[in-house]
Amino acid sequence: MTPTIIFYIIIVFLVLSYLRENIFSLLNLRYAQTHPLPQEISDLYDPDKRALQLNYQRSNTHIHLVTECVSFLAILLMLCLGGFAWLNDIVCGWTDNNILQALYFYGIIYLAQYVYSIPISAYDTFVIEQKFGFNRTTPKTFVTDTIKTIVLNVVLLGVILLAIVLIYNYIPEWFWLLAWAVVTFFTLFIGQFYSNLIVPLFNKQTPLPDGELRTAIEQFAKKVDFKLDNIYVLDESKRSSKSNAYFTGWGKRKRIVLYDTLINTMTTEEIVSVLAHEIGHSKHHHTLKSIISSSLLNLIMFALLGIILKYDIFAQAIGCETASFHINMLVFALLYTPISTILEFCENISSRRHEYQADHFVKENGMAQHLITSLKKLTTDNLSNPIPHPVVVFCLYSHPTLYQRIKALKEDEKH
Secondary structure (H helix, E strand, C coil): CCHHHHHHHHHHHHHHHHHHHHHHHHHHHHHHHHCCCCHHHCCCCCHHHHHHHHHHHHHHHHHHHHHHHHHHHHHHHHHHCCHHHHHHHHHHHHCCCHHHHHHHHHHHHHHHHHHHHHHHHHHHHHHHHHHCCCECCCHHHHHHHHHHHHHHHHHHHHHHHHHHHHHHHHCHHHHHHHHHHHHHHHHHHHHHHHHHHHHHHCCCEEECCCCHHHHHHHHHHHHCCCCCCEEEEECHHHCECCCCEEEECCHHHCEEEEEHHHHHHCCHHHHHHHHHHHHHHHHCCHHHHHHHHHHHHHHHHHHHHHHHCCCHHHHHCCCCCCCCHHHHHHHHHHHCHHHHHHHHHHHHHHHHHHHHHHHHHHHHCCCHHHHHHHHHHHHHHCCCCCCCCHHHHHHHCCCCCHHHHHHHHHHHHHC
């Protein structure tokens, strides 16, 4: 195989990935516009709100298509015009230290990507979300969020990259294993302390006060023998009217986080049913299974990366003369796209099965109807697309559709 062949393979993968992403977006939009809602969810939207939902989906699809097009063209031009090789020459001119070269190289790429994303994010927030009544973010909050995100990502990603490059430089024979261990540890650490360390930089979390809701949550947790002491409310309403809830951490640091917007729009029973679904995930050990699965896949990825890092031919494919950590890792990321797509497809199949199992746990505890009404509210309140194209769901969705979940819950009730 020659560098030229590898270059054309990269281009083909890039084009196919771009076409896949955009074809699926257009399929979803077309399907939603031409298909009526199934009987089980026919009451979801009245005609006016259905038109509003389709308009919202159309607006999001259009900005997504523009964003993808610009990103695709930028990467394509960088590859075809030798942009990455040019950037490599610049950072190599700044320093002979290959550790600093990698940090400079990816730091510049990250900042360029993020700066490009800022006007798109601003348009999405202050035009689209504002138009459809979701936005509550002020310009000041938007600016401070942007600055915090840049600093946080530079620090966290920089530390991970530095650790991986150091391992590659000083213990190359064990690079794949040690780099995998570092990334795994970091992932577990963030999962455990995300709500304690990261969230407070952006939002306030306050303990859910005593009252009907807290009592109902605690009673359900006790009923199903699920130890839960930490229940918090997140002030998401300062940014958006959209609602959500999530679990984070495990062991003593396990906590429920409820958006204040969720509390304001749902009944106590509906909120408990949403949390029962999350408890169902824990009861079926879905988080542990996902961690093990993703860790094994990451191990394979680092083993393949360790092989590609050794050969000049991959660096030569994008115009560089010799192999370097940052250039070969970039080429690996581009070549890994079809593999990651296949793995994502398999993970989505497993994830959808987990969602059905968690829903069934809710049904077993007599809360199926409350979960159905809560899912409908989440859909309508967020103007979500209730009927994505079946092919897109099969290939890309980590959750079953609203229709599929409601149908499964009602079938369970019949049996």
